[in-house]
Amino acid sequence: MKCVECGLCKGKCPMVRAVLKETASPRMKGKLHNMERADKLAYFCALCGMHDKECPYNADVPVIKMREKLVKNGVELSKTKEMVENIKNHGSAFKE
Amino acid sequence: MTLIESLKAIVGEVNASEAELDRIAYGNAKAVVWPSNAEEVHKIVMLARRAGVPITARGAGVGLRFANDIIVDMSKMNSVITVANDYVEAEAGVLLDDVNKLLKGKVFPVQPESAKACSIGGMIAANALGIKAMEFGKTGKWVEEVKMVDGNGICLTLKGDALRHVVGLRGATGIILSAKLRLSDAVERTAELLKFNTLTAMQEKLDELKNDADVRNIEFMDEISSSLLGFGMASHLIVDYAGDKGMLKGAEAKEAWDARKQLPFVLGQKRYLNAHELQMPLESITRFLNLLRKDEVPCYGPIGLGVLCPVFRDDSSFASRTDYVYRQFNAKKRKTSNPETEKRVLELKAHYDPKNILSRGKFI
Ligand SMILES: Cc1cc2nc3c(=O)[nH]c(=O)nc-3n(C[C@H](O)[C@H](O)[C@H](O)COP(=O)(O)OP(=O)(O)OC[C@H]3O[C@@H](n4cnc5c(N)ncnc54)[C@H](O)[C@@H]3O)c2cc1C
Numbered sequence: 241m242k243c244v245e246c247g248l249c250k251g252k253c254p255m256v257r258a259v260l261k262e263t264a265s266p267r268m269k270g271k272l273h274n275m276e277r278a279d280k281l282a283y284f285c286a287l288c289g290m291h292d293k294e295c296p297y298n299a300d301v302p303v304i305k306m307r308e309k310l311v312k313n314g315v316e317l318s319k320t321k322e323m324v325e326n327i328k329n330h331g332s333a334f335k336e
Numbered sequence: 337m338t339l340i341e342s343l344k345a346i347v348g349e350v351n352a353s354e355a356e357l358d359r360i361a362y363g364n365a366k367a368v369v370w371p372s373n374a375e376e377v378h379k380i381v382m383l384a385r386r387a388g389v390p391i392t393a394r395g396a397g398v399g400l401r402f403a404n405d406i407i408v409d410m411s412k413m414n415s416v417i418t419v420a421n422d423y424v425e426a427e428a429g430v431l432l433d434d435v436n437k438l439l440k441g442k443v444f445p446v447q448p449e450s451a452k453a454c455s456i457g458g459m460i461a462a463n464a465l466g467i468k469a470m471e472f473g474k475t476g477k478w479v480e481e482v483k484m485v486d487g488n489g490i491c492l493t494l495k496g497d498a499l500r501h502v503v504g505l506r507g508a509t510g511i512i513l514s515a516k517l518r519l520s521d522a523v524e525r526t527a528e529l530l531k532f533n534t535l536t537a538m539q540e541k542l543d544e545l546k547n548d549a550d551v552r553n554i555e556f557m558d559e560i561s562s563s564l565l566g567f568g569m570a571s572h573l574i575v576d577y578a579g580d581k582g583m584l585k586g587a588e589a590k591e592a593w594d595a596r597k598q599l600p601f602v603l604g605q606k607r608y609l610n611a612h613e614l615q616m617p618l619e620s621i622t623r624f625l626n627l628l629r630k631d632e633v634p635c636y637g638p639i640g641l642g643v644l645c646p647v648f649r650d651d652s653s654f655a656s657r658t659d660y661v662y663r664q665f666n667a668k669k670r671k672t673s674n675p676e677t678e679k680r681v682l683e684l685k686a687h688y689d690p691k692n693i694l695s696r697g698k699f700i
Contacts (some may be wrong), residue, residue, distance in 0.1 A: 244609055247398045251433050251453040260411040260429075261370065262397055263361040271360065281357060294452070296601035 243270025243299045249291040255284055266291035270301040282306035283317050339387060343369050343406075346379045351412070362394070363403035372412045374483070374491060374513050380408060381511065381693070382489040390696035393507040395429060395458025398450045405696070408511060410457050422519055423480060428457025428512045435517075442519040445472035449600050457512040463504030465613075465670075467597060468576065470640040471552040476503035478518045484510035487689025501684055507695040508681050509688040525552060526582030527589035528575045531568065535622045538571055542618075542639065545575060552576040554640030555596055558625065561636045564602045565595045571625075573639070599636055600647070608634055608647040610655060613670040616642050620665045627661070628654075643670070673699050 247267045250256050255264040262268060264284055272279055285303045292301075310316065323333040330336075337345070343352035347369055353359075354367040362368045371377045384391045384406065392405045410429040417425040419438050426435060433452045435444055446466035448454060454464065459475045460482060466472055482494045482502050486509060494502055501509055532538040538556075545551050553576035563569045574592050575582065584592055600611065614637075616624060621639065628635050628646050631654045637644040644667075648655040662669065681699040685692055692700065 241605065244604065246450075247396060248450060248453045250396060250398075251431050260409075260414070261358070261361070261368075262409065262411075263358050265361070268357075268361045279357065296598075297604045 241297055241299045242274055243267065243295075243301050244297055245271055245274070246297070248296055249294040252290050252294050254286050254288060254290065266301050266303075269303055269306065270299065273301060273306060278306060278309045278313065278315065280310065280315060280317065282310060283320065339383075339389065339406075340367055342383050342387075343367065343380065346383065347371055347376050362397070362407045362409070363401065365403040365405060365407040368407045368409055370409050370412050374485065377408070377413075377485045377511050377513060378489050378491060381485050381487065384693045385487065385489060385691055388691065388693070390693050391511075392695050392698075393428075393457065393461070393511040395455030395461070396431065396450075396453050397458075398454045399458060399462050399464075410455065410511070413513065417514060423516050424519060425481075425514060425516045426456050427514045428455060428460075430456050432456060432459060439519065441522055443522045444478065444517055445520040446475045446478060449597065456515055456517070460503055460512055460515055461505065461507050465638075465643075467593070468553045469638040469643065470554060471576065472520070474504075476500075478520075479503060479515055480518050481516040483513045483515070485513060486510040487685070487691060487694045501688065505681060505684070505695075506698050508699055509684050509694065511694070523578075524586065525576040525578065525589060526580055527577065527584040527592050528573075528582045529567070529584065529592050530573045530575060531562075532571045532573070535571060535625050538573065539622045541573065542621075545573075546640070550577045550579055550581050551640070552578055553638065556635070556637055556639035556644065557596065557599065558635045559629065560632065560634035561599055561603065564606070564634075565599060567595075596636070603634055603647050607649045610648040610650065610652075611645045612648070612658060613637070614644050614646070614662065614667040615670060616644050616665065616667045618642055620667065624665045624667065 245267050249266045253266055269282060282303055326333050326335045340352060340354045351370040358368045359365050369380055371380060390405045391408050393408045393410060394400050395410055412429060413427040414429040415427045416430055416438060424435055432454055448464045448466050460479055463474045463476045465474050479499055482499060484502060485491050545554055555574040557572045559569050559571055562572045574596055582589060625635060633646050633648060633654050635644055635646045678699050
Protein backbone atom coordinates (compact mmCIF):
# COMPACT_ATOMS: atom_id res chain seq x y z
CA MET A 241 0.00 0.00 0.00
CA LYS A 242 1.16 3.53 -0.83
CA CYS A 243 1.80 6.00 2.01
CA VAL A 244 -1.47 7.78 2.84
CA GLU A 245 0.50 10.70 4.31
CA CYS A 246 -1.33 10.64 7.67
CA GLY A 247 1.83 11.44 9.62
CA LEU A 248 1.25 8.99 12.47
CA CYS A 249 4.79 7.60 12.01
CA LYS A 250 6.35 10.99 12.79
CA GLY A 251 6.21 10.88 16.57
CA LYS A 252 8.74 8.08 16.91
CA CYS A 253 11.01 8.84 13.91
CA PRO A 254 14.48 9.66 15.28
CA MET A 255 15.19 12.07 12.41
CA VAL A 256 12.04 14.09 13.13
CA ARG A 257 12.77 13.99 16.85
CA ALA A 258 16.24 15.37 16.13
CA VAL A 259 15.44 18.22 13.74
CA LEU A 260 11.75 18.81 14.57
CA LYS A 261 10.83 19.54 10.96
CA GLU A 262 8.26 17.85 8.74
CA THR A 263 10.76 17.85 5.88
CA ALA A 264 12.75 15.18 7.71
CA SER A 265 9.73 12.94 8.20
CA PRO A 266 8.96 9.53 6.71
CA ARG A 267 5.70 11.11 5.55
CA MET A 268 7.68 13.55 3.38
CA LYS A 269 9.61 10.63 1.92
CA GLY A 270 6.29 8.87 1.29
CA LYS A 271 4.97 12.03 -0.36
CA LEU A 272 8.03 12.28 -2.65
CA HIS A 273 7.71 8.60 -3.50
CA ASN A 274 4.01 9.12 -4.31
CA MET A 275 5.07 12.01 -6.56
CA GLU A 276 7.59 9.63 -8.17
CA ARG A 277 10.26 12.10 -7.30
CA ALA A 278 13.76 11.02 -6.29
CA ASP A 279 15.56 13.37 -3.94
CA LYS A 280 18.62 13.35 -1.72
CA LEU A 281 16.22 13.59 1.21
CA ALA A 282 16.06 9.77 0.98
CA TYR A 283 19.52 9.78 2.59
CA PHE A 284 18.08 11.61 5.56
CA CYS A 285 16.88 8.43 7.25
CA ALA A 286 18.47 6.32 9.98
CA LEU A 287 17.08 3.12 8.40
CA CYS A 288 15.98 2.11 11.90
CA GLY A 289 12.70 0.72 10.56
CA MET A 290 10.64 2.76 13.00
CA HIS A 291 8.33 4.23 10.34
CA ASP A 292 7.47 0.73 9.09
CA LYS A 293 6.79 -0.41 12.63
CA GLU A 294 4.70 2.65 13.47
CA CYS A 295 2.64 2.78 10.27
CA PRO A 296 -0.92 1.74 11.20
CA TYR A 297 -1.73 1.07 7.54
CA ASN A 298 1.33 -1.12 6.83
CA ALA A 299 2.20 1.25 4.01
CA ASP A 300 5.47 1.04 2.17
CA VAL A 301 7.90 3.97 2.19
CA PRO A 302 10.78 2.22 0.42
CA VAL A 303 13.71 4.42 1.45
CA ILE A 304 16.36 1.90 0.34
CA LYS A 305 14.76 1.58 -3.11
CA MET A 306 14.59 5.36 -3.32
CA ARG A 307 18.32 5.51 -2.56
CA GLU A 308 19.01 2.79 -5.10
CA LYS A 309 17.32 4.90 -7.75
CA LEU A 310 19.39 7.92 -6.75
CA VAL A 311 22.65 5.99 -6.93
CA LYS A 312 21.72 4.62 -10.35
CA ASN A 313 21.21 8.20 -11.48
CA GLY A 314 24.54 9.25 -10.00
CA VAL A 315 23.00 11.23 -7.16
CA GLU A 316 25.03 10.57 -4.04
CA LEU A 317 26.21 12.49 -1.02
CA SER A 318 29.92 13.22 -0.76
CA LYS A 319 29.92 11.32 2.53
CA THR A 320 28.36 8.18 1.07
CA LYS A 321 30.82 8.28 -1.84
CA GLU A 322 33.67 8.56 0.66
CA MET A 323 32.30 5.58 2.61
CA VAL A 324 32.08 3.43 -0.53
CA GLU A 325 35.69 4.33 -1.41
CA ASN A 326 36.77 3.50 2.13
CA ILE A 327 35.09 0.10 1.94
CA LYS A 328 36.79 -0.61 -1.40
CA ASN A 329 40.23 0.51 -0.22
CA HIS A 330 40.27 -0.32 3.47
CA GLY A 331 37.46 -2.84 3.95
CA SER A 332 35.66 -0.50 6.32
CA ALA A 333 33.41 2.51 5.82
CA PHE A 334 35.37 4.36 8.48
CA LYS A 335 38.88 3.41 7.23
CA GLU A 336 39.47 1.37 10.40
CA MET B 337 14.32 43.20 3.44
CA THR B 338 12.21 40.46 1.88
CA LEU B 339 9.68 38.63 4.03
CA ILE B 340 11.88 35.55 4.34
CA GLU B 341 14.87 37.69 5.34
CA SER B 342 12.73 39.33 8.00
CA LEU B 343 11.59 35.92 9.26
CA LYS B 344 15.20 34.71 9.40
CA ALA B 345 16.15 37.83 11.32
CA ILE B 346 13.60 36.79 13.96
CA VAL B 347 14.25 33.05 14.28
CA GLY B 348 17.72 32.56 12.81
CA GLU B 349 18.88 31.35 9.40
CA VAL B 350 17.94 27.67 9.82
CA ASN B 351 14.51 28.30 11.32
CA ALA B 352 12.79 29.95 8.37
CA SER B 353 12.67 28.62 4.85
CA GLU B 354 11.08 29.03 1.48
CA ALA B 355 13.08 26.14 -0.01
CA GLU B 356 11.03 23.98 -2.35
CA LEU B 357 11.28 20.80 -0.28
CA ASP B 358 10.16 22.56 2.88
CA ARG B 359 7.25 24.07 1.02
CA ILE B 360 6.21 20.66 -0.32
CA ALA B 361 6.55 19.08 3.13
CA TYR B 362 4.21 21.72 4.53
CA GLY B 363 1.46 21.29 1.93
CA ASN B 364 2.59 23.89 -0.60
CA ALA B 365 3.16 26.58 1.97
CA LYS B 366 4.69 29.87 0.79
CA ALA B 367 7.26 29.69 3.58
CA VAL B 368 7.76 27.87 6.86
CA VAL B 369 9.00 29.26 10.15
CA TRP B 370 9.96 27.33 13.28
CA PRO B 371 9.81 29.59 16.38
CA SER B 372 11.39 28.45 19.64
CA ASN B 373 9.74 30.79 22.14
CA ALA B 374 6.86 33.21 22.80
CA GLU B 375 8.97 36.23 21.89
CA GLU B 376 9.62 34.84 18.42
CA VAL B 377 5.94 33.98 17.90
CA HIS B 378 5.03 37.55 18.91
CA LYS B 379 7.55 38.99 16.42
CA ILE B 380 6.32 36.70 13.62
CA VAL B 381 2.73 37.81 14.20
CA MET B 382 3.76 41.48 14.26
CA LEU B 383 5.66 41.02 11.01
CA ALA B 384 2.73 39.24 9.33
CA ARG B 385 0.41 41.99 10.57
CA ARG B 386 2.57 44.75 9.15
CA ALA B 387 2.97 42.93 5.84
CA GLY B 388 -0.69 41.82 5.73
CA VAL B 389 0.44 38.25 5.11
CA PRO B 390 -1.72 35.35 6.36
CA ILE B 391 -0.10 32.86 8.71
CA THR B 392 -1.30 29.49 9.96
CA ALA B 393 -0.11 27.76 13.11
CA ARG B 394 0.68 24.11 12.87
CA GLY B 395 1.27 21.39 15.44
CA ALA B 396 2.16 17.93 14.18
CA GLY B 397 0.23 18.45 10.95
CA VAL B 398 -1.85 15.33 11.50
CA GLY B 399 -5.07 17.24 10.95
CA LEU B 400 -3.98 20.26 8.91
CA ARG B 401 -4.34 19.72 5.20
CA PHE B 402 -4.29 23.05 3.39
CA ALA B 403 -1.50 25.59 3.53
CA ASN B 404 -0.84 28.26 0.90
CA ASP B 405 0.24 30.55 3.73
CA ILE B 406 3.24 31.06 5.91
CA ILE B 407 3.19 28.08 8.22
CA VAL B 408 4.26 28.60 11.82
CA ASP B 409 5.38 25.14 12.89
CA MET B 410 5.22 24.93 16.69
CA SER B 411 7.24 21.68 16.92
CA LYS B 412 10.24 23.41 18.51
CA MET B 413 8.15 24.70 21.39
CA ASN B 414 8.10 21.27 22.94
CA SER B 415 8.83 21.61 26.64
CA VAL B 416 6.67 20.05 29.30
CA ILE B 417 6.57 22.85 31.87
CA THR B 418 4.98 21.15 34.90
CA VAL B 419 3.61 17.71 35.70
CA ALA B 420 1.54 18.06 38.88
CA ASN B 421 -0.83 15.62 40.53
CA ASP B 422 -3.94 16.90 38.81
CA TYR B 423 -2.68 18.93 35.86
CA VAL B 424 0.04 19.13 33.29
CA GLU B 425 1.33 22.31 31.69
CA ALA B 426 3.05 22.01 28.35
CA GLU B 427 4.09 24.06 25.36
CA ALA B 428 1.89 23.78 22.29
CA GLY B 429 4.30 21.64 20.27
CA VAL B 430 4.53 18.86 22.87
CA LEU B 431 3.13 15.59 21.55
CA LEU B 432 0.27 14.00 23.49
CA ASP B 433 2.20 10.73 23.42
CA ASP B 434 5.09 12.38 25.27
CA VAL B 435 2.71 13.73 27.91
CA ASN B 436 1.15 10.27 28.31
CA LYS B 437 4.55 8.75 29.06
CA LEU B 438 5.14 11.18 31.94
CA LEU B 439 1.91 10.46 33.79
CA LYS B 440 1.70 7.99 36.65
CA GLY B 441 -1.70 6.88 38.00
CA LYS B 442 -3.30 9.77 36.12
CA VAL B 443 -4.28 10.14 32.48
CA PHE B 444 -5.19 12.82 30.02
CA PRO B 445 -8.56 11.29 29.19
CA VAL B 446 -8.97 12.52 25.60
CA GLN B 447 -6.99 10.18 23.37
CA PRO B 448 -7.74 10.68 19.65
CA GLU B 449 -6.87 7.96 17.19
CA SER B 450 -3.96 10.16 16.17
CA ALA B 451 -2.68 10.24 19.78
CA LYS B 452 0.79 8.98 18.97
CA ALA B 453 1.56 11.95 16.74
CA CYS B 454 -0.72 14.91 17.51
CA SER B 455 0.38 17.95 19.52
CA ILE B 456 -1.29 19.59 22.50
CA GLY B 457 -1.78 22.87 20.59
CA GLY B 458 -3.33 21.04 17.62
CA MET B 459 -5.69 19.11 19.88
CA ILE B 460 -6.92 22.30 21.56
CA ALA B 461 -7.24 24.19 18.28
CA ALA B 462 -9.18 21.29 16.73
CA ASN B 463 -11.02 20.46 19.99
CA ALA B 464 -10.11 16.86 19.27
CA LEU B 465 -12.40 14.03 20.29
CA GLY B 466 -11.03 10.91 21.92
CA ILE B 467 -11.94 7.26 21.91
CA LYS B 468 -14.23 7.28 24.98
CA ALA B 469 -15.91 10.53 24.06
CA MET B 470 -19.24 9.90 25.80
CA GLU B 471 -17.52 9.83 29.19
CA PHE B 472 -14.67 12.27 28.62
CA GLY B 473 -15.94 14.69 26.00
CA LYS B 474 -13.66 16.74 23.81
CA THR B 475 -10.24 18.23 24.57
CA GLY B 476 -11.77 21.59 25.51
CA LYS B 477 -13.44 20.07 28.58
CA TRP B 478 -9.99 19.40 30.07
CA VAL B 479 -8.30 22.70 29.26
CA GLU B 480 -7.73 24.88 32.31
CA GLU B 481 -5.69 27.68 30.78
CA VAL B 482 -4.23 28.68 27.43
CA LYS B 483 -1.44 31.15 26.72
CA MET B 484 -1.54 32.53 23.20
CA VAL B 485 -0.39 35.34 20.96
CA ASP B 486 -3.43 36.84 19.24
CA GLY B 487 -3.59 38.48 15.82
CA ASN B 488 -2.67 41.83 17.36
CA GLY B 489 0.57 40.30 18.60
CA ILE B 490 -0.62 40.48 22.21
CA CYS B 491 0.33 37.66 24.57
CA LEU B 492 -2.78 36.62 26.50
CA THR B 493 -3.74 34.09 29.15
CA LEU B 494 -7.24 32.71 28.66
CA LYS B 495 -9.14 30.96 31.46
CA GLY B 496 -12.71 29.97 32.30
CA ASP B 497 -15.33 31.18 29.84
CA ALA B 498 -12.72 32.94 27.68
CA LEU B 499 -11.33 29.53 26.66
CA ARG B 500 -14.24 29.37 24.22
CA HIS B 501 -12.39 32.08 22.30
CA VAL B 502 -9.63 29.67 21.35
CA VAL B 503 -10.74 26.04 21.76
CA GLY B 504 -11.84 24.49 18.48
CA LEU B 505 -11.17 27.66 16.48
CA ARG B 506 -8.21 26.23 14.56
CA GLY B 507 -5.88 29.08 15.35
CA ALA B 508 -8.24 31.74 13.97
CA THR B 509 -7.97 33.92 17.09
CA GLY B 510 -4.43 33.19 18.24
CA ILE B 511 -1.36 31.01 18.14
CA ILE B 512 -1.39 28.79 21.21
CA LEU B 513 1.93 28.91 23.06
CA SER B 514 1.19 26.61 25.97
CA ALA B 515 -1.68 25.14 27.94
CA LYS B 516 -2.56 23.77 31.32
CA LEU B 517 -4.57 20.54 31.02
CA ARG B 518 -6.51 18.84 33.79
CA LEU B 519 -5.85 15.15 34.39
CA SER B 520 -8.19 12.38 35.44
CA ASP B 521 -7.64 9.30 37.61
CA ALA B 522 -6.82 6.19 35.62
CA VAL B 523 -10.06 4.31 36.34
CA GLU B 524 -10.66 0.77 35.17
CA ARG B 525 -14.02 0.02 33.56
CA THR B 526 -15.77 -3.28 32.98
CA ALA B 527 -17.20 -3.77 29.52
CA GLU B 528 -19.62 -5.78 27.42
CA LEU B 529 -19.41 -6.67 23.74
CA LEU B 530 -22.97 -6.98 22.48
CA LYS B 531 -23.86 -8.58 19.16
CA PHE B 532 -27.03 -7.74 17.20
CA ASN B 533 -28.63 -9.49 14.27
CA THR B 534 -30.96 -6.60 13.52
CA LEU B 535 -30.59 -2.84 13.82
CA THR B 536 -34.02 -2.67 15.45
CA ALA B 537 -32.78 -4.93 18.25
CA MET B 538 -29.76 -2.68 18.63
CA GLN B 539 -31.89 0.47 18.76
CA GLU B 540 -34.02 -1.09 21.53
CA LYS B 541 -30.92 -1.97 23.52
CA LEU B 542 -29.54 1.53 22.98
CA ASP B 543 -32.71 3.05 24.45
CA GLU B 544 -32.29 0.80 27.49
CA LEU B 545 -28.59 1.59 27.91
CA LYS B 546 -29.22 5.34 27.72
CA ASN B 547 -31.23 5.05 30.93
CA ASP B 548 -28.62 2.98 32.75
CA ALA B 549 -26.75 5.22 35.17
CA ASP B 550 -23.72 2.89 35.20
CA VAL B 551 -23.11 3.16 31.47
CA ARG B 552 -20.12 5.37 30.67
CA ASN B 553 -19.46 4.75 26.95
CA ILE B 554 -21.31 3.14 24.06
CA GLU B 555 -19.40 2.52 20.85
CA PHE B 556 -20.94 1.17 17.67
CA MET B 557 -19.33 -1.00 14.99
CA ASP B 558 -21.33 -2.05 11.93
CA GLU B 559 -21.22 -5.46 10.23
CA ILE B 560 -18.30 -4.70 7.91
CA SER B 561 -16.23 -3.20 10.74
CA SER B 562 -17.08 -6.04 13.12
CA SER B 563 -16.18 -8.72 10.61
CA LEU B 564 -12.86 -7.02 9.78
CA LEU B 565 -12.03 -7.10 13.49
CA GLY B 566 -12.92 -10.78 13.67
CA PHE B 567 -16.11 -10.33 15.70
CA GLY B 568 -18.33 -11.87 13.01
CA MET B 569 -20.74 -10.40 10.45
CA ALA B 570 -23.12 -8.56 12.81
CA SER B 571 -23.39 -5.10 14.30
CA HIS B 572 -21.81 -4.71 17.72
CA LEU B 573 -21.82 -2.32 20.64
CA ILE B 574 -19.01 -2.03 23.13
CA VAL B 575 -20.47 -0.81 26.40
CA ASP B 576 -18.35 0.53 29.25
CA TYR B 577 -19.68 0.35 32.80
CA ALA B 578 -18.65 2.02 36.02
CA GLY B 579 -18.42 -0.79 38.59
CA ASP B 580 -18.71 -4.53 38.04
CA LYS B 581 -21.69 -4.77 35.69
CA GLY B 582 -19.74 -5.66 32.50
CA MET B 583 -18.76 -9.28 31.80
CA LEU B 584 -15.38 -8.23 30.41
CA LYS B 585 -12.99 -7.21 33.16
CA GLY B 586 -9.42 -5.94 33.20
CA ALA B 587 -7.41 -7.23 30.23
CA GLU B 588 -10.52 -8.55 28.44
CA ALA B 589 -12.23 -5.16 28.52
CA LYS B 590 -9.02 -3.53 27.32
CA GLU B 591 -8.78 -6.04 24.48
CA ALA B 592 -12.24 -5.09 23.17
CA TRP B 593 -11.34 -1.38 23.20
CA ASP B 594 -7.89 -2.02 21.71
CA ALA B 595 -9.57 -3.81 18.80
CA ARG B 596 -11.87 -0.83 18.33
CA LYS B 597 -8.87 1.55 18.38
CA GLN B 598 -7.38 -0.40 15.49
CA LEU B 599 -10.56 -0.17 13.42
CA PRO B 600 -9.83 3.03 11.41
CA PHE B 601 -6.51 1.57 10.36
CA VAL B 602 -7.88 -1.88 9.53
CA LEU B 603 -10.45 -0.09 7.36
CA GLY B 604 -7.69 2.10 5.92
CA GLN B 605 -5.77 -0.96 4.82
CA LYS B 606 -8.86 -1.81 2.72
CA ARG B 607 -8.74 1.72 1.25
CA TYR B 608 -11.58 3.02 3.40
CA LEU B 609 -9.76 6.24 4.25
CA ASN B 610 -12.26 9.04 4.06
CA ALA B 611 -14.12 9.19 7.38
CA HIS B 612 -16.90 11.70 8.01
CA GLU B 613 -17.79 12.53 11.60
CA LEU B 614 -21.54 13.09 11.90
CA GLN B 615 -23.73 14.31 14.69
CA MET B 616 -26.99 12.39 14.15
CA PRO B 617 -30.37 12.80 15.81
CA LEU B 618 -30.87 9.50 17.67
CA GLU B 619 -34.19 8.79 15.94
CA SER B 620 -32.49 8.82 12.50
CA ILE B 621 -29.73 6.35 13.32
CA THR B 622 -31.39 3.06 12.32
CA ARG B 623 -32.67 4.43 9.01
CA PHE B 624 -29.29 5.97 8.23
CA LEU B 625 -27.39 2.76 9.05
CA ASN B 626 -29.73 0.79 6.79
CA LEU B 627 -28.88 3.10 3.92
CA LEU B 628 -25.12 2.77 4.51
CA ARG B 629 -25.48 -1.01 4.71
CA LYS B 630 -27.13 -1.09 1.26
CA ASP B 631 -24.14 0.80 -0.19
CA GLU B 632 -21.65 -1.29 1.80
CA VAL B 633 -20.24 1.77 3.53
CA PRO B 634 -18.68 0.78 6.88
CA CYS B 635 -19.58 2.85 9.91
CA TYR B 636 -18.55 3.08 13.56
CA GLY B 637 -18.49 5.69 16.31
CA PRO B 638 -19.52 6.82 19.79
CA ILE B 639 -23.20 6.19 19.16
CA GLY B 640 -23.98 6.98 22.78
CA LEU B 641 -23.22 10.59 21.87
CA GLY B 642 -25.16 10.39 18.61
CA VAL B 643 -21.88 10.51 16.68
CA LEU B 644 -21.32 8.17 13.75
CA CYS B 645 -18.40 7.90 11.31
CA PRO B 646 -19.20 6.42 7.91
CA VAL B 647 -15.96 5.70 6.04
CA PHE B 648 -15.66 5.90 2.27
CA ARG B 649 -13.31 4.55 -0.33
CA ASP B 650 -11.87 7.06 -2.81
CA ASP B 651 -14.04 5.51 -5.53
CA SER B 652 -17.28 5.45 -3.52
CA SER B 653 -20.27 6.78 -5.47
CA PHE B 654 -22.02 7.41 -2.15
CA ALA B 655 -19.28 9.85 -1.10
CA SER B 656 -20.26 12.21 -3.92
CA ARG B 657 -23.83 12.59 -2.66
CA THR B 658 -23.24 12.71 1.09
CA ASP B 659 -24.25 16.35 1.49
CA TYR B 660 -27.66 15.59 0.05
CA VAL B 661 -28.09 12.44 2.17
CA TYR B 662 -26.89 14.09 5.37
CA ARG B 663 -29.39 16.92 4.92
CA GLN B 664 -32.21 14.37 4.68
CA PHE B 665 -31.15 12.82 7.97
CA ASN B 666 -30.49 16.14 9.64
CA ALA B 667 -26.91 15.01 10.25
CA LYS B 668 -24.19 17.61 10.81
CA LYS B 669 -20.60 17.06 9.75
CA ARG B 670 -18.56 18.02 12.81
CA LYS B 671 -15.48 19.50 11.24
CA THR B 672 -17.19 21.61 8.61
CA SER B 673 -17.54 25.29 9.05
CA ASN B 674 -21.16 26.46 9.25
CA PRO B 675 -22.82 29.90 9.26
CA GLU B 676 -23.14 29.82 13.05
CA THR B 677 -19.41 29.25 13.64
CA GLU B 678 -18.51 31.72 10.91
CA LYS B 679 -20.59 34.41 12.62
CA ARG B 680 -18.98 33.65 15.99
CA VAL B 681 -15.46 33.66 14.48
CA LEU B 682 -16.19 36.97 12.75
CA GLU B 683 -17.16 38.53 16.09
CA LEU B 684 -14.08 37.13 17.82
CA LYS B 685 -11.84 38.20 14.94
CA ALA B 686 -12.93 41.82 15.39
CA HIS B 687 -11.36 41.66 18.83
CA TYR B 688 -8.46 39.19 18.52
CA ASP B 689 -7.44 39.44 14.88
CA PRO B 690 -9.01 42.44 13.12
CA LYS B 691 -6.62 42.16 10.17
CA ASN B 692 -7.57 38.50 9.68
CA ILE B 693 -4.01 37.26 9.36
CA LEU B 694 -4.52 34.05 11.38
CA SER B 695 -5.81 30.88 9.67
CA ARG B 696 -7.35 33.05 6.95
CA GLY B 697 -9.84 31.14 4.84
CA LYS B 698 -10.44 28.45 7.45
CA PHE B 699 -13.70 30.06 8.56
CA ILE B 700 -13.60 33.51 6.95
C1 LIG C 1 -5.23 8.77 11.23
C2 LIG C 1 -5.85 9.95 11.91
C3 LIG C 1 -6.70 9.77 12.99
C4 LIG C 1 -7.31 10.88 13.59
N1 LIG C 1 -8.13 10.68 14.67
C5 LIG C 1 -8.75 11.72 15.25
C6 LIG C 1 -9.64 11.52 16.36
O1 LIG C 1 -9.84 10.41 16.83
N2 LIG C 1 -10.27 12.60 16.87
C7 LIG C 1 -10.05 13.86 16.39
O2 LIG C 1 -10.64 14.80 16.92
N3 LIG C 1 -9.21 14.08 15.36
C8 LIG C 1 -8.55 13.05 14.78
N4 LIG C 1 -7.69 13.26 13.73
C9 LIG C 1 -7.43 14.64 13.27
C10 LIG C 1 -6.18 15.27 13.97
O3 LIG C 1 -5.25 14.29 14.30
C11 LIG C 1 -6.53 15.99 15.23
O4 LIG C 1 -7.36 17.07 14.90
C12 LIG C 1 -5.31 16.51 16.02
O5 LIG C 1 -5.76 17.19 17.16
C13 LIG C 1 -4.43 17.43 15.21
O6 LIG C 1 -3.27 17.71 15.96
P1 LIG C 1 -1.97 18.29 15.26
O7 LIG C 1 -0.98 18.61 16.31
O8 LIG C 1 -1.52 17.38 14.19
O9 LIG C 1 -2.54 19.64 14.66
P2 LIG C 1 -2.40 20.20 13.17
O10 LIG C 1 -2.88 19.19 12.21
O11 LIG C 1 -1.04 20.74 12.97
O12 LIG C 1 -3.42 21.41 13.24
C14 LIG C 1 -4.81 21.20 13.43
C15 LIG C 1 -5.48 22.56 13.50
O13 LIG C 1 -5.07 23.26 14.65
C16 LIG C 1 -4.38 24.48 14.32
N5 LIG C 1 -3.23 24.56 15.24
C17 LIG C 1 -2.26 23.63 15.43
N6 LIG C 1 -1.41 24.05 16.38
C18 LIG C 1 -1.83 25.26 16.79
C19 LIG C 1 -1.35 26.21 17.74
N7 LIG C 1 -0.26 26.01 18.48
N8 LIG C 1 -2.05 27.36 17.90
C20 LIG C 1 -3.18 27.61 17.16
N9 LIG C 1 -3.66 26.76 16.24
C21 LIG C 1 -3.01 25.59 16.06
C22 LIG C 1 -4.00 24.34 12.87
O14 LIG C 1 -3.91 25.61 12.22
C23 LIG C 1 -5.11 23.47 12.32
O15 LIG C 1 -6.23 24.26 12.00
C24 LIG C 1 -7.07 12.18 13.10
C25 LIG C 1 -6.20 12.35 12.02
C26 LIG C 1 -5.59 11.26 11.43
C27 LIG C 1 -4.66 11.48 10.27
